[in-house]
Amino acid sequence: MTDPMNGPDLKVLVFAASLRAESLNRKLAVLAAGVAEQAGASVDLASMLDFDVPLYDGDLEIAQGIPAGAQELQRRLLASDAFILASPEYNASMPGTIKNLIDWASRFRPQPFDGRHGLLLSASPSLAGGNRGLWALRVPLEHLGARIFPDMFSLAMAHKAFAGEQIADEALRGRFEKNVQAFLSLAEAAKHYPCIKRAWVEFLGEPPGAGDDRVDPVSP
Numbered sequence: 001m002t003d004p005m006n007g008p009d010l011k012v013l014v015f016a017a018s019l020r021a022e023s024l025n026r027k028l029a030v031l032a033a034g035v036a037e038q039a040g041a042s043v044d045l046a047s048m049l050d051f052d053v054p055l056y057d058g059d060l061e062i063a064q065g066i067p068a069g070a071q072e073l074q075r076r077l078l079a080s081d082a083f084i085l086a087s088p089e090y091n092a093s094m095p096g097t098i099k100n101l102i103d104w105a106s107r108f109r110p111q112p113f114d115g116r117h118g119l120l121l122s123a124s125p126s127l128a129g130g131n132r133g134l135w136a137l138r139v140p141l142e143h144l145g146a147r148i149f150p151d152m153f154s155l156a157m158a159h160k161a162f163a164g165e166q167i168a169d170e171a172l173r174g175r176f177e178k179n180v181q182a183f184l185s186l187a188e189a190a191k192h193y194p195c196i197k198r199a200w201v202e203f204l205g206e207p208p209g210a211g212d213d214r215v216d217p218v219s220p
């Protein structure tokens with residue numbers, strides 16, 4: 001993944017959708033960032049605090065424009081080829097904070113999630129590891145044209161799953177690392193081999209090119 005002449009050629013934005021200082025999802029995001037760096041990618045490790053936004057309000061948007069936190073997310077998404085998002089599960093769905101941020105970011109044109117490869121992770125004290133929240137999170141992201149990797153990693157009983165900063169169980173740690181590496185391989189291939197990009201669009205049942213028009217109305 002690293003070109004000795006030009007340095008890393010895959011840029012990945014990594015962040016967790018939790019504001020908590022002791023966030024388990026933040027811990028998982030940091031681990032994913034480490035795996036990506038090991039694989040030769042250039043990582044931008046962000047915090048939800050960087051993307052602080054008010055509740056979406058159409059009147060506020062007209063009066064003041066899109067807030068600075070969403071502009072920051074747009075800037076960092078556009079500077080990346082791919083993103084890794086570790087999100088808590090709240091009430092069997094995604095936290096309202098991340099949906100609100102996605103809603104603000106969706107107001108930019110061009111829309112910054114469109115065509116970006118994404119990997120979703122979760123960590124929860126529960127036995128399901130927050131996996132239901134990721135299925136909910138896929139919906140707005142895929143609606144916006146993000147290419148969400150099929151395999152998602154959910155760390156169950158996350159409050160007991162870490163030994164220091166690492167996933168304690170060796171087999172689980174291996175699965176996590178393989179999941180992140182597989183995602184990076186696809187993102188890198190899609191960046192360098194346009195035929196793979198086309199294949200993905202065809203997989204969604206759309207003719208090549210139509211994916212670009214996923215959000216904006218198609219002109220007659």
Ligand SMILES: Cc1cc2nc3c(=O)[nH]c(=O)nc-3n(C[C@H](O)[C@H](O)[C@H](O)COP(=O)(O)O)c2cc1C
Nearest residue numbers: 018020023024025026088089090091092124126130
């Ligand atoms: C409002 C709220 C709702 C929650 N709902 C769920 C849930 O549906 N499923 C689950 O596994 N955990 C749920 N939890 C527990 C979170 O998974 C847990 O607090 C987790 O540590 C949050 O992620 P963080 O450590 O990254 O902040 C909920 C927590 C809160 C505050």
